[in-house]
Amino acid sequence: MKKSKTYDTKSLSAKQPIGIFDSGVGGLTVAKEIKKVMPHEDIIYFGDTKHLPYGEKSKEAIIGYCKQITRFLMGQNCKAIVVACNTATANALKEISEEIHGQAFLFDVIHPVAEKVAFSLHQNIGVIATKATVGTGLYKKTIRKHNKFLQVHELATPLLVPAIEEGFIYHPITKAILANYLSDKKLNHIDTLILGCTHYPLLTKEIKQYYEDKVNVIDSPAIVANQVKFILEQNQLLNDKNHLPEYKFYLSDITKNFQKISKKFFGNKISLELKNLDKK
Structure with a gap:
């Protein structure tokens, strides 16, 4: 997405992580490309495996899940949120943008x-x-x-x-x-x-x-990753080239397939943390 006039870019720092979310393993294809084109960026990934597949859910349910995840990622101090889910983009982008309220850059996959x-x-x-x-x-x-x-x-x-x-x-x-x-x-x-x-x-x-x-x-995924890089670069928000990146993965339900694919893309040393956003 193009830069919005409402983005408060002055308060953002290059050291802040990039937040990425999807209903499951699919968004890892985007995360992998972001890692490839921006190898020094910290990434926080949320996979809503508890509620997949989003494609069979109602618009209201999808909006609800996306708002919860967006609030969580914003709470992790992300400089950018990447909606790595086509279903979420098509059904909840407006609501996600409202949750971000111009405090981070927003990207989608459509x-x-x-x-x-x-x-x-x-x-x-x-x-x-x-x-x-x-x-x-x-x-x-x-x-x-x-x-x-x-x-x-x-x-x-x-x-x-x-x-x-x-x-x-x-x-x-x-x-x-x-x-x-x-x-x-x-x-x-x-x-x-x-x-x-x-x-x-x-x-x-x-x-x-x-x-x-x-x-x-x-x-x-490559198109989206390059768009993220372009916008962050334009706003001088790419991390220092000497920075050793950290990758954090949160899941609403840990699955064997997610473990397998995430380790294939990011290496065996990564850890997955269970995070139930439904809890008050």
């Missing part, structure tokens, strides 16, 4: 990607995402706002997040689910596919194999 795609060499764009994201039509609205000549076809793919959260990556079950979804007539003749859920980049290899590399699969 607007930077939609803008990038709208101004690239694409004509026929497919979007796969959760029911709650597709229901808002936000990808189509945002892309066509920037370029009204593009064709955008959105498809709800609700079985993918549960499969990924259960650890069925590189599994025949997930491959069959993908084949069923990607063969849908809505995605016929597309030249570009946006993975409209941060869980889905964990299946990029299988998706590219299905299309035999004939469809451009958008690397959304």
Whole structure:
């Protein structure tokens, strides 16, 4: 997202951490890219594994979860909040912004990607995402706002997040689910596919194999990470290059799959802390 006039950047420090949240392991794909392009930044990650998948929840429930998590991350003194969840972005971005109240930078995973795609060499764009994201039509609205000549076809793919959260990556079950979804007539003749859920980049290899590399699969986490870096750099809020980064992971429910993927991305020394935000 672009810098808001309401951001109180004078009170922010480069030493403050970047807060990232998602319903589960999906946001780790964004966190991994942020770590890659900004290797000296402290990261605080919240995975709301207790309430996943967000894509099957009501808008009111999603807003409630997001407000709780945002308050928690703001309490951790974050200089930026990255909503690493497409469903949260599509359903609760306004409420998240209100919780932040201009006291930190806010980034999401839809607007930077939609803008990038709208101004690239694409004509026929497919979007796969959760029911709650597709229901808002936000990808189509945002892309066509920037370029009204593009064709955008959105498809709800609700079985993918549960499969990924259960650890069925590189599994025949997930491959069959993908084949069923990607063969849908809505995605016929597309030249570009946006993975409209941060869980889905964990299946990029299988998706590219299905299309035999004939469809451009958008690397959304990289786009988002570079947007975060650009804004923080513009505001002189990148940490010192001699700083040894700290990574903190909080979960509303600790799962084996989260442990596995987080250690794969961030190393075996990380620790996961259980944090129940429902408690008063």
